[in-house]
Amino acid sequence: MGALATPYEWLLIVYEINTLLKKSSEAWGAQMLKMKNDRMPDIAFRIMSFMFKIRDFFSSVDKILYEFDIHKGDTIIDYGCGPGRYLKMASSLVGEKGRVYAADIHELAINASMERIKKYNLKNISTVQIDKYSCPVEDNTADVIYALDMFHMVSEPENFLAELHRIIKKDGHIIIEDGHQSRKKTRSNIDRTGLWSVVDENKRHLKCNPI
Numbered sequence: 001m002g003a004l005a006t007p008y009e010w011l012l013i014v015y016e017i018n019t020l021l022k023k024s025s026e027a028w029g030a031q032m033l034k035m036k037n038d039r040m041p042d043i044a045f046r047i048m049s050f051m052f053k054i055r056d057f058f059s060s061v062d063k064i065l066y067e068f069d070i071h072k073g074d075t076i077i078d079y080g081c082g083p084g085r086y087l088k089m090a091s092s093l094v095g096e097k098g099r100v101y102a103a104d105i106h107e108l109a110i111n112a113s114m115e116r117i118k119k120y121n122l123k124n125i126s127t128v129q130i131d132k133y134s135c136p137v138e139d140n141t142a143d144v145i146y147a148l149d150m151f152h153m154v155s156e157p158e159n160f161l162a163e164l165h166r167i168i169k170k171d172g173h174i175i176i177e178d179g180h181q182s183r184k185k186t187r188s189n190i191d192r193t194g195l196w197s198v199v200d201e202n203k204r205h206l207k208c209n210p211i
């Protein structure tokens with residue numbers, strides 16, 4: 001019996017590890033859902049970031065940004081950016097003339113994003129510390145706002161969506177991912193505000209225009 005696995009066996013091992021990590025991060029997400037508190041404890045943030053790091057080592061997630069209708073020169077907001085996994089791709093999609101805001105309620109997310117910005121020398125990104133549902137950017141700022149894997153953590157969806165409505169441009173759009181909650185719940189939270197019309201949706205997220 002050979003000591004080393006064949007390429008096919010390696011592929012299976014990587015696949016199994018990835019499945020295991022996906023399952024644990026889903027279980028972790030369900031725990032977070034129970035907490036019903038927008039700002040997670042520091043230890044929870046650190047564990048989550050560690051899990052993301054391992055998962056992203058095996059398969060990168062940032063290609064999903066191609067689906068968000070982002071163009072060169074756009075101003076975009078990664079709302080609830082966490083450790084900043086999407087920032088490098090976001091920076092390259094908007095280009096030199098565009099701007100990316102990495103926004104989060106958690107100081108550790110802001111720190112991690114700042115480190116990433118420095119590491120990759122991303123000159124078109126600023127970090128923004130959110131205070132509850134108040135995001136310190138001007139009205140009508142963003143062409144695109146995406147909120148990934150975080151809507152389930154928002155305890156006051158109406159206030160959250162009203163703030164996004166304030167900062168999106170009239171002809172901009174938002175991308176809301178369900179995260180760890182049902183599409184039915186995401187949809188009813190959006191519809192209840194009367195501020196957004198859902199113009200497209202797929203298995204993971206909804207695209208909404210401001211009304």
Ligand SMILES: C[S@@+](CC[C@H](N)C(=O)[O-])C[C@H]1O[C@@H](n2cnc3c(N)ncnc32)[C@H](O)[C@@H]1O
Nearest residue numbers: 038080081082104105106109130148149150153
């Ligand atoms: C599960 S992480 C996802 C991070 C990132 N979007 C990703 O997909 O890799 C959720 C993030 O949303 C942030 N968050 C939760 N509620 C928020 C709120 N009301 N406003 C801004 N950020 C929030 C958390 O601090 C955390 O960094």
